[in-house]
Amino acid sequence: MNKEIQKIGVIGAGIMGTGIAQIAIQSQHEVYLFDVQPGAAKQAQAKLQDTFNKLVAKQKITEQQMGEALNNLHIAEEIEALQHCDLIIEAIVEKLEIKQSLMKQLEAIVDESTILASNTSSLSITAIAAECKHPERVAGYHFFNPVPLMKVVEVIQGLRTRPEICNQLVALAQKMGHCPVRTKDTPGFIINHAGRAYGTEALKILSENVTSFSEIDQILKASLGFKMGPFELLDLTGLDVSHPVMESVYNQYYQEPRYRPNVLTQQLLTGKKLGRKTSEGFYRYMDQQKLDPVLSPKYSPIRHQVKRVWLSTEFQSDFTQLSQYLSERLILINHESKPSKNDLILIANYGEDATHAAQRLDVNPEQIVCIDMLGNFDRCRTLMPTLITQRKYIEAALDIFTQAECKAYVIQESLGFVAQRVLAMIVNLACDIAQQNIASVDDINAAVKLGLGYPHGPIEWGDAAGREKILLILERMTAISHDPRYRPSPWLQRRTKLNLSLNTPA
Ligand SMILES: NC(=O)c1ccc[n+]([C@@H]2O[C@H](COP(=O)([O-])OP(=O)(O)OC[C@H]3O[C@@H](n4cnc5c(N)ncnc54)[C@H](O)[C@@H]3O)[C@@H](O)[C@H]2O)c1
Numbered sequence: 263m264n265k266e267i268q269k270i271g272v273i274g275a276g277i278m279g280t281g282i283a284q285i286a287i288q289s290q291h292e293v294y295l296f297d298v299q300p301g302a303a304k305q306a307q308a309k310l311q312d313t314f315n316k317l318v319a320k321q322k323i324t325e326q327q328m329g330e331a332l333n334n335l336h337i338a339e340e341i342e343a344l345q346h347c348d349l350i351i352e353a354i355v356e357k358l359e360i361k362q363s364l365m366k367q368l369e370a371i372v373d374e375s376t377i378l379a380s381n382t383s384s385l386s387i388t389a390i391a392a393e394c395k396h397p398e399r400v401a402g403y404h405f406f407n408p409v410p411l412m413k414v415v416e417v418i419q420g421l422r423t424r425p426e427i428c429n430q431l432v433a434l435a436q437k438m439g440h441c442p443v444r445t446k447d448t449p450g451f452i453i454n455h456a457g458r459a460y461g462t463e464a465l466k467i468l469s470e471n472v473t474s475f476s477e478i479d480q481i482l483k484a485s486l487g488f489k490m491g492p493f494e495l496l497d498l499t500g501l502d503v504s505h506p507v508m509e510s511v512y513n514q515y516y517q518e519p520r521y522r523p524n525v526l527t528q529q530l531l532t533g534k535k536l537g538r539k540t541s542e543g544f545y546r547y548m549d550q551q552k553l554d555p556v557l558s559p560k561y562s563p564i565r566h567q568v569k570r571v572w573l574s575t576e577f578q579s580d581f582t583q584l585s586q587y588l589s590e591r592l593i594l595i596n597h598e599s600k601p602s603k604n605d606l607i608l609i610a611n612y613g614e615d616a617t618h619a620a621q622r623l624d625v626n627p628e629q630i631v632c633i634d635m636l637g638n639f640d641r642c643r644t645l646m647p648t649l650i651t652q653r654k655y656i657e658a659a660l661d662i663f664t665q666a667e668c669k670a671y672v673i674q675e676s677l678g679f680v681a682q683r684v685l686a687m688i689v690n691l692a693c694d695i696a697q698q699n700i701a702s703v704d705d706i707n708a709a710v711k712l713g714l715g716y717p718h719g720p721i722e723w724g725d726a727a728g729r730e731k732i733l734l735i736l737e738r739m740t741a742i743s744h745d746p747r748y749r750p751s752p753w754l755q756r757r758t759k760l761n762l763s764l765n766t767p768a
Pocket residue numbers: 273274275276277278279296297298299302352353354355356360364381382383384404405406407
């Protein structure tokens with residue numbers, strides 16, 4: 263039987279080490295905090311005192327709880343003071359050789375039962391443990407910043423890590439009030455791996471000049487319920503951090519096209535437009551406030567331009583929703599098999615642009631406006647004409663779909679609008695993480711919700727949005743673009759074709 267973890271050593275008293283120490287001492291564990299920099303651990307102690315004072319003032323904790331927590335914290339002047347710890351978590355500088363030599367140094371100090379864990383966010387646990395005598399007691403324990411608020415921790419099993427070690431780390435995380443998710447030691451683990459789809463696909467859309475970065479942000483927030491748009495997020499994280507992460511995951515997976523980074527962020531990085539920290543990235547900032555670019559709209563909604571709509575949908579639910587919406591607005595629908603000369607041809611399609619829709623349906627491209635029905639129809643409508651759609655049809659469609667609380671956007675041609683292709687990529691990537699057996703479906707869903715703040719877990723989101731739709735988007739995008747980036751994961755294909763939930767385990 264493994265003994266319970268009671269004494270925890272934390273090495274590195276920076277942002278992460280201090281956060282980890284906080285949740286450990288608050289959950290009645292004794293913590294020994296060490297940093298090579300003289301005075302750094304003491305400074306962290308003062309910071310924690312400050313944090314607790316604020317929590318007491320806000321009545322989040324009592325004075326007694328503060329006292330007990332602080333009594334659990336010991337400042338280690340020498341690394342040897344960590345000798346009797348059951349677990350040591352390192353949160354030092356992100357350099358492989360330094361982490362490797364620390365692990366070796368620790369092995370000479372502690373006995374064989376001590377678990378050694380790394381809070382690395384990008385290095386391989388297998389590599390960190392490679393120089394150790396007992397790599398089987400080394401695991402990853404990846405917390406997120408700020409640790410007390412980000413309630414998820416990835417428990418990473420290196421190639422040689424004993425599974426029981428991970429079980430102990432899982433149990434400890436639960437005691438500390440965190441949600442542990444188990445993952446194999448692969449580039450980006452779960453969260454930084456699953457998070458590749460949102461930013462890279464948004465960048466791809468921008469690089470295809472489909473619409474502006476600020477409209478992509480607006481569409482994704484309104485349509486899919488993200489708290490932040492991808493460009494707001496890139497600016498917040500800083501391109502000096504996010505671009506290298508994109509490149510690192512891409513290269514570690516041997517240039518897998520699903521993770522392909524984009525020259526746009528490389529250029530901003532070169533031009534030192536790093537985001538909020540330099541007051542300019544995609545957006546500009548004044549006094550830390552984002553300045554939204556003012557765009558003059560190309561089209562305005564104009565009433566009574568067309569008398570009738572001819573509707574083409576690929577799913578019955580879209581037909582029901584759109585025909586009801588049009589009827590409520592007293593707009594006539596032409597139910598004939600082919601549109602007439604003056605009808606607005608409204609197409610609710612998936613994974614194709616308006617030109618391919620015109621070809622597929624053999625209808626006049628001058629009358630076409632496509633609409634994205636995948637996201638939240640009550641909050642956002644995205645319209646896509648062909649290159650030669652007559653203005654009167656675009657302005658009529660804008661009039662039909664603009665409402666007081668709901669903006670309609672006209673974008674340039676795109677395989678899969680904006681929301682469709684971003685959501686399809688998120689679901690597909692998560693399905694592929696499940697297919698690779700990196701983590702369980704439940705852990706992937708929980709990790710992404712808690713770690714990235716998405717409104718749904720990515721695999722359960724596929725079911726909710728409609729797995730047939732997600733598969734169709736990816737199949738069409740692959741067929742038309744010939745870009746292997748969009749090829750559907752076998753996980754998604756098999757479950758969709760067998761009409762099983764995407765949560766169905768292998
Ligand atoms: N900052 C984040 O958002 C974040 C999130 C998840 C994981 N991480 C990972 O956590 C680790 C620490 O990150 P951070 O942001 O807290 O860094 P930080 O720079 O705030 O703190 C690192 C601390 O480690 C100390 N240190 C460096 N080398 C040491 C050594 N050999 N022995 C003892 N102490 C040493 C430094 O003096 C410093 O106080 C890194 O591996 C990082 O990748 C960071």
